[in-house]
C-alpha cells in the first residue's frame with residue numbers, strides 16, 4: 001500500500017490563481033491549473049495557504065493594469081510574512097511589461113508560455129526570478145484538458161483559436177497574444193463531447209475573432225455545425241464576432257440548429273464611420289447596420305450585444321452623436337462601454353494623440369451608459385408575454401425561493417423554483433422586466 005499516494009497530499013505545493021480580463025483568460029487559467037496539476041501541484045482557493053500565488057492579468061485598459069499593481073503590493077505583504085511564497089504574473093500584462101514586472105515578482109510568463117510554468121517554478125530562487133514571454137505561431141494548448149472552474153459543472157469555455165491579426169489601432173491584444181492561430185477542429189469537438197459526457201449542458205467557443213477561424217478546410221460555420229452535432233441538447237454559444245467577418249453562412253448555420261443559442265456579441269466600438277476608419281475596424285456604419293439587419297431578418301429573436309468606446313482620438317461631438325444614434329437605431333440588448341485608454345505601442349499611440357479631455361470622455365461615456373440603460377429596458381419590454389427556454393444556473397441572488405438562468409438570447413431570467421437543479425431546462429413566460437432582468441412566471 002505504501003506506493004499509493006493519498007488524494008490530499010500535504011507534500012504537494014499548493015497553487016492559487018486569480019483571473020482578470022476576458023473569458024479567454026478564464027479558460028487560460030483552467031489550462032494553467034491543468035498543467036500545474038499534472039506537474040504535481042495541488043490547487044487551493046485559499047490564498048493564505050498557497051505556496052504559489054498567480055495572477056492571470058489583462059492589459060486592455062490602463063485601469064486594468066493599475067489594479068494588478070495594487071494586487072502585487074498586497075501579494076508582497078503576504079510574502080513578507082511567509083518568505084517561501086512564490087509570486088507569478090502571467091497573461092497579457094506579463095507579455096506587455098516583461099522585465100519591468102520581473103523586478104517586482106518571482107515569475108513572469110506570457111500567454112504562450114504556460115507549458116514552461118513547471119520548469120520556471122522549479123528554477124526560481126530568491127536571487128533568480130524566471131521569465132518566459134516567447135510568443136508562438138503554433139501553440140493552441142489543443143491537447144490539454146482544462147481544469148474546470150465553473151462550480152456548477154454545467155457551462156464550460158472552449159478556446160478555438162488564439163491571438164489576433166486585426167491590429168485595430170487602439171488595441172493591445174495583438175501585442176500581448178501574438179499572431180492568430182486556429183486550433184485543430186477534431187480536438188475542439190472531442191473536448192465538447194467529453195464535456196457533454198461529463199454532464200455539461202453548455203459550451204462557449206472562444207476567440208478574439210471567431211469568424212476568422214480556419215483549420216484545414218473547416219471554417220467557423222462548419223465548426224459550429226460540428227460542435228452543434230455533438231448532441232442536439234448541448235447549448236452552443238460563441239464569442240466574439242467581428243462585424244467585418246461575420247458571414248451569412250454563420251448566420252444561416254445558427255438558424256438551422258436550435259441548440260446554437262440565438263446570441264451574437266458584435267462589438268461596434270463607434271457609430272461614426274470616421275472613427276471606425278481611424279480605429280482600423282475595416283467596416284463602416286452602413287456595413288454594421290446591414291449585418292444587424294441580416295441577422296434579424298434570418299433570426300428575429302436573436303440577441304445582439306456590443307462593445308462601445310467613448311472618446312477615441314479626435315472624436316467630435318458629431319462622432320459621439322453618431323454612436324448614440326446607432327445605439328438607438330439598433331437597440332442592443334446590452335453593451336460593455338468603455339472610455340478610451342491609450343495603450344503604449346499601439347498604432348493609435350504613435351499616430352493619433354489621446355486628445356479628448358478626461359471630463360469630456362467621462363461625460364460622453366455616461367451619456368452612452370444612460371442611453372444603453374433605456375435601450376436595454378426597451379429591448380426587454382419587447383419580450384413581455386413571450387415564452388423562453390431557459391437553462392437553470394442556480395438560485396436567484398435576491399430571492400432564494402427563485403431560480404435564475406439565461407434564455408438563448410443571453411438575457412437573464414428569474415422565476416419561481418420547482419426544485420430544479422443547475423443545468424435543467426425550463427419554460428417560463430416573461431411577466432415584467434427591468435433593464436437587466438426578465439421577471440418570469442412558470443408555464444404550466
Ligand code: SAH
Pocket residue numbers: 060061170171172173207208209240241242267269307308309338339340341342343
Ligand atoms: N476581439 C474583440 C474585443 C476584445 S477587447 C473585438 O474585436 O471586438 C474587448 C473590448 O475592449 C473591445 O471590444 C473594446 O470595446 C474595448 N477596448 C479595447 N481596447 C481598448 C482601449 N484601448 N480603450 C478602451 N477600450 C478598449
Ligand code: SF4
Pocket residue numbers: 164165166167168171172173174208209242
Ligand atoms: Fe483587439 Fe481588434 Fe483584435 Fe478585437 S479584433 S482583439 S479589438 S485588435
Ligand code: F3S
Pocket residue numbers: 020021022023024025057058059060091092172173176177
Ligand atoms: Fe485583457 Fe488579454 Fe483578454 S488584454 S481582454 S486578458 S486578451
